[in-house]
Amino acid sequence: xxxxxxxxxxxxxxxxxxxxxxxxxxxxxxxxxxxxxxxxxxxxxxxxxxxxxxxxxxxxxxxxxxxxxxxxxxxxxxxxxxxxxxxxxxxxxxxxxxxxxxxxxxxxxxxxxxxxxxxxxxxxxxxxxxxxxxxxxxxxxxxxxxxxxxxxxxxxxxxxxxxxxxxxxxxxxxxxxxxxxxxxxxxxxxxxxxxxxxxxxxxxxxxxxxxxxxxxxxxxxxxxxxxxxxxxxxxxxxxxxxxxxxxxxxxxxxxxxxxxxxxxxxxxxxxxxxxxxxxxxxxxxxxxxxxxxxxxxxxxxxxxxxxxxxxxxxxxxxxxxxxxxxxxxxxxxxxxxxxxxxxxxxxxxxxxxxxxxxxxxxxxxxxxxxxxxxxx
Amino acid sequence: xxxxxxxxxxxxxxxxxxxxxxxxxxxxxxxxxxxxxxxxxxxxxxxxxxxxxxxxxxxxxxxxxxxxxxxxxxxxxxxxxxxxxxxxxxxxxxxxxxxxxxxxxxxxxxxxxxxxxxxxxxxxxxxxxxxxxxxxxxxxxxxxxxxxxxxxxxxxxxxxxxxxxxxxxxxxxxxxxxxxxxxxxxxxxxxxxxxxxxxxxxxxxxxxxxxxxxxxxxxxxxxxxxxxxxxxxxxxxxxxxxxxxxxxxxxxxxxxxxxxxxxxxxxxx
Ligand SMILES: Nc1ncnc2c1ncn2[C@@H]1O[C@H](COP(=O)(O)OP(=O)(O)OP(=O)(O)O)[C@@H](O)[C@H]1O
Ligand SMILES: [Mg+2]
Numbered sequence: 001x002x003x004x005x006x007x008x009x010x011x012x013x014x015x016x017x018x019x020x021x022x023x024x025x026x027x028x029x030x031x032x033x034x035x036x037x038x039x040x041x042x043x044x045x046x047x048x049x050x051x052x053x054x055x056x057x058x059x060x061x062x063x064x065x066x067x068x069x070x071x072x073x074x075x076x077x078x079x080x081x082x083x084x085x086x087x088x089x090x091x092x093x094x095x096x097x098x099x100x101x102x103x104x105x106x107x108x109x110x111x112x113x114x115x116x117x118x119x120x121x122x123x124x125x126x127x128x129x130x131x132x133x134x135x136x137x138x139x140x141x142x143x144x145x146x147x148x149x150x151x152x153x154x155x156x157x158x159x160x161x162x163x164x165x166x167x168x169x170x171x172x173x174x175x176x177x178x179x180x181x182x183x184x185x186x187x188x189x190x191x192x193x194x195x196x197x198x199x200x201x202x203x204x205x206x207x208x209x210x211x212x213x214x215x216x217x218x219x220x221x222x223x224x225x226x227x228x229x230x231x232x233x234x235x236x237x238x239x240x241x242x243x244x245x246x247x248x249x250x251x252x253x254x255x256x257x258x259x260x261x262x263x264x265x266x267x268x269x270x271x272x273x274x275x276x277x278x279x280x281x282x283x284x285x286x287x288x289x290x291x292x293x294x295x296x297x298x299x300x301x302x303x304x305x306x307x308x309x310x311x312x313x314x315x316x317x318x319x320x321x322x323x324x325x326x327x328x329x330x331x332x333x334x335x336x337x338x339x340x341x342x343x344x345x346x347x348x349x350x351x352x353x354x355x356x357x358x359x360x361x362x363x364x365x366x367x368x369x370x371x372x373x374x375x376x
Numbered sequence: 377x378x379x380x381x382x383x384x385x386x387x388x389x390x391x392x393x394x395x396x397x398x399x400x401x402x403x404x405x406x407x408x409x410x411x412x413x414x415x416x417x418x419x420x421x422x423x424x425x426x427x428x429x430x431x432x433x434x435x436x437x438x439x440x441x442x443x444x445x446x447x448x449x450x451x452x453x454x455x456x457x458x459x460x461x462x463x464x465x466x467x468x469x470x471x472x473x474x475x476x477x478x479x480x481x482x483x484x485x486x487x488x489x490x491x492x493x494x495x496x497x498x499x500x501x502x503x504x505x506x507x508x509x510x511x512x513x514x515x516x517x518x519x520x521x522x523x524x525x526x527x528x529x530x531x532x533x534x535x536x537x538x539x540x541x542x543x544x545x546x547x548x549x550x551x552x553x554x555x556x557x558x559x560x561x562x563x564x565x566x567x568x569x570x571x572x573x574x575x576x577x578x579x580x581x582x583x584x585x586x587x588x589x590x591x592x593x594x595x596x597x598x599x600x601x602x603x604x605x606x607x608x609x610x611x612x613x614x615x616x617x618x619x620x621x622x623x624x625x626x627x628x629x630x631x632x633x634x635x636x637x638x639x640x641x642x643x644x645x
Contacts, residue, residue: 066537087543099538103556113542164542 017042017167017200018063023072025058025224032058033069034224040168040202045194047203047211050221051247056204057172059221063202064170065089077167092161093170096177098153100145100160106132107141109156113164131159134193151182158193168200175210187213208248212236220244236297238282242375245295252344256294256374261287266374270294272340273317276369283374293375298347300371303333304364305354311366321361331356335363398615405608412604423609430606436593440574443505443589447512448569454513455520455565456558459528474521481518488515489582496583503585511579516569523568523629527561560628567625571618 016039025033032055040046048056061067062074065086074081076090092113101109111128119127132138135155140148145156154174161169174190175183191214194201205211211218212232219229228240239245242253260267265279266287276294302311310316322343323334331350334343346365350356357363408418427433461467462474480488492511493503501507531554539549577591584592594610597603 064541066541085540086537087540087545091541093538093541095534095538097532097534099532099534101535101539101553112539116543160538160542 014042014044016040017077018202019073019075021073023059023062023074024070025055025062025067026070032224033062035072036224036226037072038219038226038229040200041217042167043198043200044216045191045201045203045214047205047215047218048221049205049208049211049218049247052206054221055224056206056221060093060170060172060202060204063168064091064093090167091170092164092166092168093172094154094157094161094174096173098157098177100148100153100156102146104145105141106137106143106145106148106156109145110141110159110163112160127163131163134162134196135159136189150178151186154178154186158190162193162197162199166199168202169194171201171203173204173206175205176207183210190214212248220247238373239295240284242293242295245373245375250298250345251295251373252298253293253295253375254340254344256292258287258289258292258374261289268292268294268374270372272337272344273367274315276315276372278369278372278374282370282372284376287374287376295373295375296367296371298332298345300368301344301346302366303335303346303348303357304366308364311368315369316364316366319363319365321357321359321363324357324359326350326356333357333363335365337365401608401611401615404605405612407605410602410605412608423605427606427609432588433593433606433610436588436590439505439587440590443508443512443580444570444573446509447516447573448566450509450513451516451520451569452524452562452565454517455524456562458517458521459524462525463528463531464533477521478518480515485515485576485578489579492579493582503583503587505584505587507583507585508580508587508589511583512573512576515576515579516572519572520565520569523565524558524561527558527565531557560631563628564625567621571621575614 018040020036020038020040023033023036024031036059048059050056058067062069063076063081065081065084065088081089101112104112107125107128110131111124114124114127128141129138132141135158137152137155137159140152140156145153148156154177157174171190175186178186187210190201190203203211203214212235215232217229217231218235219226220235221227222243228235228244230238235244235248239248239251242251245251245253254270254272256268256270258266258268261283263280265277266283268276268278270276273294278294304310304316317337319335319337319340321333322336325332329350331348333346333348335346336343403416404412405423406419406421407416408420408422409416458474458477462470489511492507492514496503496507496510535553535557536549539553540546544552575591576589577595580589581592588596594607597607
C-alpha cells in the first residue's frame with residue numbers, strides 16, 4: 001500500500017472526508033482490524049473489498065458508530081469521532097437487510113430521519129417525494145413498506161438514508177440480496193446516484209466485479225488490514241501481491257529467477273517464457289535478485305494461428321491446448337507451455353474467419369514484456 | 377376414499393370428548409331444575425339472576441380480576457425484560473439461567489405451592505391476594521417469556537440500528553420502532569397470563585388465606601346441591617370469555633407476524 005505505483009491518485013486534490021489512523025478492533029481475543037490507516041476523499045465512490053470475515057463490515061460499523069474501536073483514531077470531516085454516537089454522526093447507512101420499518105408506509109420510512117427536524121408538513125412531503133423521485137419510486141409513498149419487492153426496498157433504504165444529506169453514505173453489501181439482473185441494474189443506478197448527489201459512498205462488497213464496475217477507488221482487505229488501495233485499473237494491472245492478484249480476476253503465475261535488479265527495472269528468467277525485462281513500476285519496491293514469481297492476465301497473451309506474423313513487441317513460446325471453452329464472443333484456453341507443468345489460462349476475443357484451436361492442438365503463444373508483473 | 381377414514385373418526389371422537397361436557401354447561405344453565413340431569417324440564421334465566429345477586433360470588437370475581445390483572449402486567453413486564461435480554465445480549469450462563477426461569481413450566485404446581493407457602497410463612501408474611509399474585513406471576517412468567525421471546529426474536533436488529541442511525545435516541549427508537557413491532561406479542565402475553573391466573577386453583581388455595589378467588593369459590597359451591605345450576609351459569613359465561621380471550625390473543629399474534637412480513641409457524645389457533 002505504501003508502494004507508489006499501487007496508490008491511486010484520481011481527483012487527488014479533493015480533501016479527505018474520513019481519516020483513519022491506525023484503527024484497531026478486538027472482539028475479545030480476536031483481532032478483527034489490525035491497524036487501518038487511510039484517507040477517504042470527499043465525493044468519491046470508495047469500496048471495501050475482501051473475502052468473508054476480513055473485517056469489512058466491522059470497519060464500516062466503526063465509521064457508522066455502531067462499533068467502538070480498540071485503538072487508533074477516526075475522524076469525519078475533520079472532527080474526531082471518538083465519543084460521537086451513531087445518531088450524531090454525519091453518516092447514514094444502507095443495511096444489508098435494508099431494515100425497512102415494516103409498520104410504516106414508504107413515505108413514513110423515507111421521512112423518518114426528518115422527524116426530529118419538525119418541518120412543516122408541506123416541506124416534509126416535498127422532501128420525501130423528491131427523495132422518492134430520485135430513486136425512481138415517485139408515487140409509491142402511500143404503499144405499505146412490507147409489501148415491496150427486494151429492489152424497491154433497496155430504493156426506499158437509499159432514499160431514507162440520502163434524505164438527511166449525510167456527508168458519507170455507508171452501504172453494507174447492498175446488492176447481495178438481489179437477483180443477477182436487478183443487481184446489475186442497481187449497480188449502474190447507484191453509480192449514477194452517487195455522481196448526482198456528490199456524496200462520498202463507501203461500499204462494502206465481496207464481489208470483485210461489483211467493486212471494479214462501481215468504484216473510484218478500492219481498498220482490498222485481508223485479515224483486518226488493507227492490502228492494497230488503488231483505482232480499479234491499477235488494481236487489475238498492477239496488484240501488489242499474489243493474494244490481491246488472485247482475488248481480482250484471474251492471473252497466471254510462473255516461477256522466475258531475478259538476475260539483475262536496479263532502479264530502471266529487473267532482468268528475469270521466467271520458466272516457460274525465457275528471458276524478460278520488467279519495468280520498475282511493475283515490480284515491488286526493493287526487489288532483489290533470486291527466486292520470485294511473474295504474473296500476467298489471461299488476455300495479455302495471444303494464441304497465434306499458422307500464418308500470423310510475430311507481433312513487434314512480442315516473443316513467442318509453444319505449447320499444447322489442454323482445454324478449450326468456447327463462449328460466443330470469447331474463447332478460453334488452458335495451454336500447457338513446453339517445460340511448464342501447470343497449464344496457463346489465455347482468453348481470446350473471437351474474430352470471424354479465425355478458427356478455434358481444438359484440445360490437444362499445438363499452439364504458438366505470443367507474450368508481451370509490458371504485461372508481466374513481478375511478485376516476490 | 378377409505379384412506380382418511382380412521383383419522384376422521386378419531387378426530388370426531390376427540391372433539392366430542394373435548395367439547396360435549398362444555399356444551400352441557402349452557403344446556404343446564406338454562407334448565408329449570410336444581411338437579412343436573414336429563415330430561416330437561418324447561419327454560420329459565422333464573423340461575424343467571426341468582427348468580428348476579430350472589431355477594432360472595434361478586435367478591436370472588438373481584439378478587440380474581442385483581443389477581444389476574446396484576447399477574448398479567450407483572451408477568452408481561454418481567455417477560456419483556458427477559459426476552460429483550462436473551463435476544464439482544466450474550467452473557468455467560470445465559471442458557472442455564474433461561475432454563476431455570478422456564479422450570480415452573482414443568483414443575484408440578486402443588487410443589488411450587490407447598491414450597492412457596494413454607495417460605496412465606498417462614499418470612500412471617502400474611503397470606504393475602506398479594507401472595508397469590510406472587511405465586512401466579514411465578515407460573516405465568518415462563519409462558520410470557522416464551523411468547524415475548526418469539527416476538528423479540530423476529531425483530532431484525534438492524535431496524536433498531538437504522539432508527540438510531542437516522543438520528544433517534546435509544547429511548548425514542550424503543551418507542552417508535554420496537555414497541556409497535558412487539559405490541560402484538562405484548563398483548564397476547566397479557567391475555568395468556570391473565571387466563572392462566574384466572575383459573576388457577578392449587579396455588580390460590582394454598583396462598584390465599586381467607587381470600588377466595590373464583591375457582592376456589594366455584595369449587596366450594598359444589599358442596600351445596602342447590603347451587604350447582606348457578607355454577608353452570610357461571611361456567612357458561614367463563615367458557616364464552618375464554619374463547620373470546622384466546623381469539624383476541626391469536627388475532628394479535630398473527631397480525632404481529634403479518635406486519636413484520638414473516639411466515640406463520642406455530643401459535644394457538
Ligand atoms: N460481534 C462480534 N463478536 C465477535 N466476533 C465478531 C463480531 N463481529 C464480527 N466478528 C468477527 O470479526 C471478523 C470480521 O467480521 P466482519 O463482519 O467485519 O467480516 P466481513 O468482512 O464483513 O465478512 P462478510 O463478507 O462475511 O460479511 C469475523 O471473523 C467475525 O467472526
Ligand atoms: Mg460483512
